[in-house]
Amino acid sequence: MASARRTYTRASETERREDLILATLDCIAELGIQGATVRQIALRAGVTAGLIRHYFTGKDQMLEAAYRAVMTGMTKMAIEASEQGETPRACLRRFIVANVTPPVTDSRTLSLWAAFISHIQTDQTFAAIHRENYLAFLEALEALLTAFFKERGTDLTQKDCRSYAISLNALIDGLWLEGTLTSDLFAEDEIADSALSSVEALLRLKPGELASDA
Amino acid sequence: MASARRTYTRASETERREDLILATLDCIAELGIQGATVRQIALRAGVTAGLIRHYFTGKDQMLEAAYRAVMTGMTKMAIEASEQGETPRACLRRFIVANVTPPVTDSRTLSLWAAFISHIQTDQTFAAIHRENYLAFLEALEALLTAFFKERGTDLTQKDCRSYAISLNALIDGLWLEGTLTSDLFAEDEIADSALSSVEALLRLKPGELASDA
DNA sequence: AACCTTGTTATACGATCGAATAATAACCGT
DNA sequence: ACGGTTATTATTCGATCGTATAACAAGGTT
Numbered sequence: 001m002a003s004a005r006r007t008y009t010r011a012s013e014t015e016r017r018e019d020l021i022l023a024t025l026d027c028i029a030e031l032g033i034q035g036a037t038v039r040q041i042a043l044r045a046g047v048t049a050g051l052i053r054h055y056f057t058g059k060d061q062m063l064e065a066a067y068r069a070v071m072t073g074m075t076k077m078a079i080e081a082s083e084q085g086e087t088p089r090a091c092l093r094r095f096i097v098a099n100v101t102p103p104v105t106d107s108r109t110l111s112l113w114a115a116f117i118s119h120i121q122t123d124q125t126f127a128a129i130h131r132e133n134y135l136a137f138l139e140a141l142e143a144l145l146t147a148f149f150k151e152r153g154t155d156l157t158q159k160d161c162r163s164y165a166i167s168l169n170a171l172i173d174g175l176w177l178e179g180t181l182t183s184d185l186f187a188e189d190e191i192a193d194s195a196l197s198s199v200e201a202l203l204r205l206k207p208g209e210l211a212s213d214a
Numbered sequence: 215m216a217s218a219r220r221t222y223t224r225a226s227e228t229e230r231r232e233d234l235i236l237a238t239l240d241c242i243a244e245l246g247i248q249g250a251t252v253r254q255i256a257l258r259a260g261v262t263a264g265l266i267r268h269y270f271t272g273k274d275q276m277l278e279a280a281y282r283a284v285m286t287g288m289t290k291m292a293i294e295a296s297e298q299g300e301t302p303r304a305c306l307r308r309f310i311v312a313n314v315t316p317p318v319t320d321s322r323t324l325s326l327w328a329a330f331i332s333h334i335q336t337d338q339t340f341a342a343i344h345r346e347n348y349l350a351f352l353e354a355l356e357a358l359l360t361a362f363f364k365e366r367g368t369d370l371t372q373k374d375c376r377s378y379a380i381s382l383n384a385l386i387d388g389l390w391l392e393g394t395l396t397s398d399l400f401a402e403d404e405i406a407d408s409a410l411s412s413v414e415a416l417l418r419l420k421p422g423e424l425a426s427d428a
Numbered sequence: 429a430a431c432c433t434t435g436t437t438a439t440a441c442g443a444t445c446g447a448a449t450a451a452t453a454a455c456c457g458t
Numbered sequence: 459a460c461g462g463t464t465a466t467t468a469t470t471c472g473a474t475c476g477t478a479t480a481a482c483a484a485g486g487t488t
Contacts, residue, residue, distance in 0.1 A: 032337075047466075194377060220438090
């Protein structure tokens with residue numbers, strides 16, 4: 001009566017890592033970071049807990065990998081959206097809207113983001129990951145702004161561009177936060193409309209100069 | 215050789231609760247929410263772990279109390295700062311600056327804020343606390359805006375006022391976040407200056423109309 | 429000064445955590 | 459088809475978690 005061992009299939013390293021990271025994110029989003037235990041994660045990934053230490057040196061390293069996955073996923077979605085625009089103006093507009101509408105505004109994503117942010121002060125690696133992504137986002141925004149103003153014929157010092165990027169980034173972050181945390185308080189397109197008209201105001205454009213389809 | 219018991223002094227209920235909450239916040243800020251265990255909290259509060267359940271029904275309830283303490287503390291500081299202004303314009307300006315400068319921009323506070331935010335999706339009580347404070351902040355901002363525009367003679371529909379408040383709140387939140395998370399990237403007054411000129415832009419004021427001392 | 433209330437300590441319990449180790453089965457090269 | 463490699467499972471370990479309970483001492487009352 002030897003109890004049979006579980007049957008299993010071997011997976012490629014990248015595939016397995018990905019599964020484990022996704023399972024980690026599921027746990028954090030649904031159960032909080034407290035509920036993201038190696039056992040719970042393994043359960044969701046369909047493996048046993050011991051396997052985690054075969055792919056990561058420990059739980060901490062896996063959390064770091066998960067943080068990277070979340071942040072790069074967010075910026076990637078926004079950048080890809082902007083690349084679908086045909087003019088610098090459309091690119092900028094798409095980038096802004098993408099950041100304050102689904103799938104970027106997602107309660108699950110926010111939950112993950114906040115859980116990791118709270119680790120930045122404690123863990124130096126998390127701080128480094130944050131900085132990487134913050135600077136990448138800022139750079140993307142600066143590039144979009146530069147192209148936009150160049151097309152308009154407005155010349156812009158690099159300093160002003162950076163200053164605009166910081167403000168716009170703050171506004172976008174804030175609207176993303178509010179719109180996601182308190183989504184039931186806002187109408188369908190209220191946040192997106194607010195984002196566009198606010199950006200127009202921040203850049204000292206005329207109303208509709210960025211948002212209108214004309 | 216009976217081992218002596220610890221000597222202790224009885225404290226008033228409010229005092230003891232406060233100590234325990236402060237100790238909780240210390241733990242979360244320095245060790246992360248994972249490190250905020252009943253034993254560690256009790257250690258910092260100078261009591262033994264069992265006492266916690268004499269003042270709270272459990273650890274969760276104490277965390278909720280701690281969350282309330284953080285949020286009311288933040289909004290209180292900003293509102294008190296605004297009340298020191300003598301004109302509606304000064305009140306608004308002070309309110310904005312207070313939200314993006316110390317002691318509100320404090321890495322410790324941010325750490326606490328994020329840790330609690332990540333619980334909002336999981337715990338309904340945390341969601342309710344968040345909503346209370348968000349709405350209170352929005353109301354305070356709307357009141358400041360109403361007074362400001364009334365003094366200027368600009369009439370403003372309630373809808374526009376709300377819309378402004380949402381945008382301003384987002385900008386303030388975002389700058390608070392960036393300025394605190396990445397404080398070493400910015401010069402002394404860069405964030406505060408950026409906040410004021412951005413608010414001017416958002417409200418479609420002329421540059422300096424809000425910020426200048428004139 | 430003896431008593432009563434209760435804030436506080438001390439200790440124990442069961443559950444669960446992350447990590448380590450040994451056994452095993454799946455896949456690959458031959 | 460077979461043997462070697464190793465990805466994966468299974469099991470165990472010590473530490474630590476939140477909670478429960480009992481013993482105790484501090485401070486007020488009479």
